[in-house]
Amino acid sequence: MxxxxxxxxxxxxxxxxxxxxxxxxxAKYAAEFDVPDLAYGYVVSSPVAKGRIRKIHADKVLGLPGVLHVFSHENVPGLAWFDRSYKDDVAPGGSPFRPLHDDEIKFNMQPVALVVADTFELARYAASILEVEYEVEKHETDIESKRDEGYEPGRGKTGYMPPQRREDADKGLEQSAHRIRHEYIHGAQHHNPMEMFGATVHYHPDGKLTIYDKTQGVYNCQQYITKIFGLSKDEARVVNLFMGGGFGSGLRPQYELFLSVLAALELKRSVRVTLTRQQMFSFGHRPHTLQTLELGTGPDGALLGLKHYALHETSRFEDYTENVVNWSGMLYKCPNVRLSYGISPLDVYTPLDMRAPGAATGSFALEVAMDEMAYEAGLDPLEFRRRNYAEEDQNKKAPFSSKKLREAYDEGARRFGWDKRPMAPRATREGNLLVGWGVAGGVWDASxxxxxxxxxxxxxxxxxxxxxxxxxxxxxxxxxxxxxxxxxxxxxxxxxxxxxxxxxxxxxxxxxxxxxxxxxxxxxxxxxxxxxxxxxxxxxxxxxxxxxxxxxxxxxxxxxxxxxxxxxxxxxxxxxxxxxxxxxxxxxxxxxPNPVNMQKYSMHSHNVVFAEVKVDEELGTVHVTRVVNVVAAGRILNQKTARSQVLGSVVWGISMALMEETVMDHRYGRYMNHNYAEYHVPTNADVRGIEVYFVEEEDPHVNPLGVKGIGEVGLLGVAAAITNAVYHATGKRVRSLPIYLDKLL
Structure with missing residues (x-):
């Protein structure tokens, strides 16, 4: 047909x-559905990062007219079946966090109680006066102090691929004519979608539940709820028609789901639980990561050796792992590669996949290191990448199902005008503004x-x-x-x-x-x-x-x-x-998926990003004035929605490069800027010209439609291209994100 x-x-x-x-x-979102006999739950969060709950004084709150219940570890264990072995679809190794299970405090802003009342305003007020006594213990939240205590993850998570070594990286580096070795850092980052997490549970007269939850997987949430509460699938329908942004934060069932279902079953009435913006910082984040990269080339600029090590945080109760370093063994041709990876447990909630997890972190370090290596070898950064172009996946030792990255290089360079770029830093200015051009690329699984x-x-x-x-x-x-x-x-x-x-x-x-x-x-x-x-x-x-x-x-x-x-x-x-x-x-x-093709080919999307920045020489302020992002992602189903995804990715890349960081006060183990006022993301004034292009790429092997994902790959290379452009403008190399003006002054 x-x-x-x-x-x-x-x-x-x-x-x-x-x-x-x-x-x-x-369009209806999870916390907007009108259901009959609706009660409202408000979460009480722990102000300490580690310790125990001595006592919850609920009598005063329960005496308020209209307050229906105060749920806590003191009255919950008999209501729900907690199975330490149960994991949701994307849970890492270890034992998942179980809300209100016992008196132990594992991380700051952990939910310790749920106050349910007839109105939202009353629930919020009652939660604000609930007295909770804590026994505080010493906590550790700073990965910088745990540099030497990281261990290679053994349990991992579904989809995690242990990094592979090939040949002798040390020998390759020793034989190199040009070498660099540097550390690259970015702090924790939170997803911050516009829509906050909420769940509306409609309790039907027959005891069945219709659960409207903010999630990226309704079946995952249903499996979670039915397992914990001993319900059948027919008794727990989960619905999510629209989602106001997720970026990975909705991959796992979050605690508003558990708490709302718990309350609805106990009270036998409909319940809505919505988290605050501050509470959105209490689960999942892109982990604070430290990376060390060492590169070496021959006299002609061909890579001879590469070593990439990454260390990031995880929680005490789960081993969260990301494919941070693997991309460095795939994107460029190099005979001698050593990739290694460690995690360090801290008193924080488990990190969570965040747009292009692992790749956004690892490719930033790799692409800045490649820029530094190009200068060390005396080559134009784009020419250096062409010279080390990988024709096959060296990690998997398999051909790519399709790869039009070289064509993307050509298209992007032509549209950006890369041939007019002077090699020397600080060579171009407009009045008191230093102008710089940078390039970087990325690769992401097409699964x-x-x-x-x-x-x-x-x-x-x-x-x-x-x-x-x-x-x-x-x-x-x-x-x-x-x-x-x-x-x-x-x-x-x-x-x-x-x-x-x-x-x-x-x-x-x-x-x-x-x-x-x-x-x-x-x-x-x-x-x-x-x-x-x-x-x-x-x-x-x-x-x-x-x-x-x-x-x-x-x-x-x-x-x-x-x-x-x-x-x-x-x-x-x-x-x-x-x-x-x-x-x-x-x-x-x-x-x-076709298992034969999966085994035979390496399937990935690729992109290249060109960025222009203008830096105020006296103030150190950075303006991203132009970005060209060229993507090779197989067949594009809808040119408009695909372009919009990449536009959003570029905005996020600007944010990652210049603004985005969740700052921890290690005295309290608490994120300080847990709001939109101080967790900085770009506004209209920060975003100038963005151009998005797709190179034609036919791929008969990847799937019957010939499509590859674009939501993640569009982010890759953006932060690194901006960082490299800042160096080209100022001559100052910044290796820690975000690039605040004090790092340039």
Whole structure:
């Protein structure tokens, strides 16, 4: 089956199908659903980082009219089944944090109680006067003091790949004509999506629950809830129709989910729990990381040796690990490589995947080190990268399924005007502004997960496709509609997409840049299966011109099923259902990654970023005035939503380079800037010209759609390109992020 060019939507740039809902305020988020008999929960957070709870004085609070309950470790263990061995889908090794389980305090702002009342205002007030006595113990939250205590993770997490060594890195470095060795640092960073975490639990008269939760995976949350509370899947439906940003913070079930379900089951009424902006800093973050990179080249600038070591924090109760150093063994050709990695447990909550986890950290250090090495070898930084271009994945010892990074170099350099760049730092100025140009690149996995979808067509010719996949704001509703409309030759407006509900076919977490490949392929497979079913029905019609046609002989276009070689021979799609007497036809199907291709090829997206900065010589202020980001990510499903993802990534990269850092006061083990006022992210005035381009890249091996993820790769290279541009402008090399003006003065 195929479609006519008149009904091709994939690769075009239609508007978001969910756009009207969002701009009119009709789209419902987790804490916005109206449910009957709703009570409100407010979380009480620990002010200490380590210790024990001596006593919770709840009598005064419970005496307030309208306060329904105070949940704490003193009354919870009998209500929920806590299984130390149970882990959610993305939990690292160790034992997950269990809210309100006992009197132990493991990290600052740990939830120690939930006050539930008839109104939100009363719950908040009651929580503010709840007295809790603590026994304080000495805590450790500074990884700088634990440099020599890191250990190589043994338990790890799903998806973590231990770094591989090859040949002799020390020997390669000893034989090098040019060498550098430096440390690169960035502090903790928090996801800070606009929508705060909240859950609304609708308690039905029969005791069943409909749970509206902010999450990137409704099935993950359902498995978590049913396991802990001993519920069946039928008793705990989880829904997330829209999400106001996640960036990885919603991959794991957060504690508002547990607390709201706990309260609803105990009180036998609907409950909503919403976290504050400050409490959003109490779970998960990009970990504070220290990295050391050593590079060496021959006289011609070819890499001979590379050593990359990274150390970052984890919690006391879980071994969180990231693929920080692995990218350094893949992105550039080098015969002698040693990659090593350590984690150090501290009295903090477990870090959590944050956009391009590991790669954003590791590629920053690598790409700045590559810039430094280029200058040491006397080569233009882009020419240095070309000279060390990797034609195959040296870690896996396998060819890339496709790689158009060299073409991205050419496209980006041409559009940016890189050939006009002087080599020497401090060579260009505009008045009191020093102008600098920098370049950096990135690589990210192009993976696919198992996913399922359902397609239903009704007698009026309307198609509904459904999957439990989430919508983080990336355009999932739109691209699924495009795939379905094109596959069955229907107008885009005739397609409805349903997402984010555990009553729908199972889909993976929305993360890792795999949703388009995984769920998109499932949607395509399902629509093709529906098309075959429609063809069989069409062949049963009187005098059907499609009677002897095989699926490959027909195409779906403009509401017709017609012969490819004789397009005048056709059947109206709506007539097929009406004549058959079927009110609707439904098909379920799924998609799986190809294990042979996964083994045979290395599958990745690539990008290159060119950045221009202007630095005030007297004040040290840095303005990013121009960014060109060129991405090679297979087939682009929607030019508009794809560009928007990369635009957002560039803004985040500016933030990472110049502003973003969660500052810990180690005296208290507490993040000090846990708000939007002091956790700095770019505003409109900080963002100037951003250009996004995609190089054409056909990949028949990566998945049936030929798509690769773009949500993560667009971030890579941005912070490093800006850092390198700052050096080119000022002659001062900064190796710790963010680049505050005091580092330049």
């Amino acid at each position: 195929s479609t006519d060019s008149n009904t091709k939507y994939v690769g075009k740039a239609p508007n978001r199908v969910d756009g009207p809902l969002k701009v009119t305020g009709t 696919m997960q198992k996913a399922a979808a359902k397609a239903t067509i009704t007698a009026d010719g309307r198609l509904t496709v459904a999957s439990a996949a989430g919508e983080n704001g990336t355009g999932t509703y739109t691209i699924m509609a495009q795939i379905a409309a094109e596959t069955l030759g229907l107008p885009l407006e005739a397609v409805t997409v349903r997402l984010g509900d555990t009553t729908l076919p199972e889909a993976p977490l929305q993360g890792g840049s795999w949703t388009a490949a995984s769920v998109g392929t499932a949607v395509k497979n399902t629509c093709e299966a529906l098309g075959e079913k429609l063809l069989k029905l069409a062949q049963k019609m009187d005098d059907s011109p499609l009677k002897d046609a095989k699926p490959e002989d027909v195409e779906f276009v403009n509401g017709l099923i017609r012969l490819r070689k004789e397009p005048q021979q056709s059947v109206v799609l709506r007539d097929v259902l009406q004549v058959s007497g079927e009110r609707e036809i439904e098909v379920d199907s799924s998609a799986m």
